[in-house]
Amino acid sequence: xxxxxxxxxxxxxxxxxxxxxxxxxxxxxxxxxxxxxxxxxxxxxxxxxxxxxxxxxxxxxxxxxxxxxxxxxxxxxxxxxxxxxxxxxxxxxxxxxxxxxxxxxxxxxxxxxxxxxxxxxxxxxxxxxxxxxxxxxxxxxxxxxxxxxxxxxxxxxxxxxxxxxxxxxxxxxxxxxxx
Amino acid sequence: xxxxxxxxxxxxxxxxxxxxxxxxxxxxxxxxxxxxxxxxxxxxxxxxxxxxxxxxxxxxxxxxxxxxxxxxxxxxxxxxxxxxxxxxxxxxxxxxxxxxxxxxxxxxxxxxxxxxxxxxxxxxxxxxxxxxxxxxxxxxxxxxxxxxxxxxxxxxxxxxxxxxxxxxxxxxxxxxxxxxxxxxxxxxxxxxxxxxxxxxxxxxxxxxxxx
Numbered sequence: 001x002x003x004x005x006x007x008x009x010x011x012x013x014x015x016x017x018x019x020x021x022x023x024x025x026x027x028x029x030x031x032x033x034x035x036x037x038x039x040x041x042x043x044x045x046x047x048x049x050x051x052x053x054x055x056x057x058x059x060x061x062x063x064x065x066x067x068x069x070x071x072x073x074x075x076x077x078x079x080x081x082x083x084x085x086x087x088x089x090x091x092x093x094x095x096x097x098x099x100x101x102x103x104x105x106x107x108x109x110x111x112x113x114x115x116x117x118x119x120x121x122x123x124x125x126x127x128x129x130x131x132x133x134x135x136x137x138x139x140x141x142x143x144x145x146x147x148x149x150x151x152x153x154x155x156x157x158x159x160x161x162x163x164x165x166x167x168x169x170x171x172x173x174x175x176x177x178x179x
Numbered sequence: 180x181x182x183x184x185x186x187x188x189x190x191x192x193x194x195x196x197x198x199x200x201x202x203x204x205x206x207x208x209x210x211x212x213x214x215x216x217x218x219x220x221x222x223x224x225x226x227x228x229x230x231x232x233x234x235x236x237x238x239x240x241x242x243x244x245x246x247x248x249x250x251x252x253x254x255x256x257x258x259x260x261x262x263x264x265x266x267x268x269x270x271x272x273x274x275x276x277x278x279x280x281x282x283x284x285x286x287x288x289x290x291x292x293x294x295x296x297x298x299x300x301x302x303x304x305x306x307x308x309x310x311x312x313x314x315x316x317x318x319x320x321x322x323x324x325x326x327x328x329x330x331x332x333x334x335x336x337x338x339x340x341x342x343x344x345x346x347x348x349x350x351x352x353x354x355x356x357x358x359x360x361x362x363x364x365x366x367x368x369x370x371x372x373x374x375x376x377x378x379x380x381x382x383x384x385x386x387x388x389x390x
Contacts, residue, residue, distance in 0.1 A: 044238040056354040
């Protein structure tokens with residue numbers, strides 16, 4: 001009986017809170033990470049590869065007794081660096097998206113809305129394309145719910161720089177979209 | 180332009196110190212220009228998030244076929260579970276553990292042998308792998324007395340099926356070391372009451388639960 005149980009799943013009562021946390025993290029952060037990577041310009045396939053790699057690295061990190069503070073920021077940093085290593089596709093979507101791709105995005109967001117709203121959305125897309133890479137990255141990480149300090153850690157810049165960059169980027173978007 | 184305009188976005192993001200936050204809030208109460216600025220920044224931030232969601236959705240749609248094998252695998256798992264639900268029903272009817280019940284409850288090895296034989300064709304079609312699906316079944320408790328009690332506690336999962344992630348998803352789709360556990364609750368009348376599938380980090384669990 002005990003021999004049978006050896007290679008099987010552990011009963012619920014013996015699950016550690018750490019393991020539960022890791023699986024919760026996966027379900028909570030998978031989509032925000034994918035969104036960040038796809039918006040950086042990776043294809044959906046590449047983004048999924050990067051997210052899986054990031055969680056694999058997290059798994060090893062935790063298994064080897066690595067620090068468990070701020071895992072969210074840690075995951076975004078790993079994913080960001082992995083995306084940087086795939087420079088060939090980087091920046092495709094936001095800085096060099098074709099008009100057809102932007103139409104598809106606008107249609108995705110506003111399938112039911114009026115033509116006027118669709119135009120406004122395309123205007124936003126154009127405004128995003130005109131941001132610098134660093135401004136886009138800051139806004140993307142901010143949209144993922146990261147604090148300025150965490151954004152600074154992901155991008156390797158000072159918190160005050162993040163604050164200035166976010167402010168500049170949001171004001172540019174607000175100006176160009178006439179809101 | 181108002182001198183406070185530089186602090187409005189940091190205020191929106193709750194990044195200011197307590198003193199600065201109070202100062203901005205006092206100022207906002209009396210400055211309509213800054214209030215409309217805050218509204219505009221809030222709106223554009225929301226629209227930026229929507230744009231990101233739409234970009235993700237638009238990309239996922241273009242590459243949708245990637246998900247087809249996963250859907251097929253999910254179907255295969257559903258078939259496995261349906262098969263498993265159908266199988267023990269007849270034999271778990273009596274609440275007292277007599278010999279026929281012990282065959283299920285106390286001999287997971289026998290049950291494990293029965294299930295993979297039945298599901299093997301489905302699993303192989305999904306993954307094109309020659310190896311048999313490594314599905315293992317265990318009952319949650321080991322003593323017959325506890326088994327008897329568990330029939331009257333339908334909230335406790337009675338049977339756990341551990342399924343290696345490799346058997347359900349394409350290679351590489353799930354990080355190494357993750358498997359899935361299906362919890363199955365069987366009601367007093369022998370019918371299956373509840374089923375849940377949970378991902379688990381196998382080796383991490385082992386490491387952290389050992390003394």
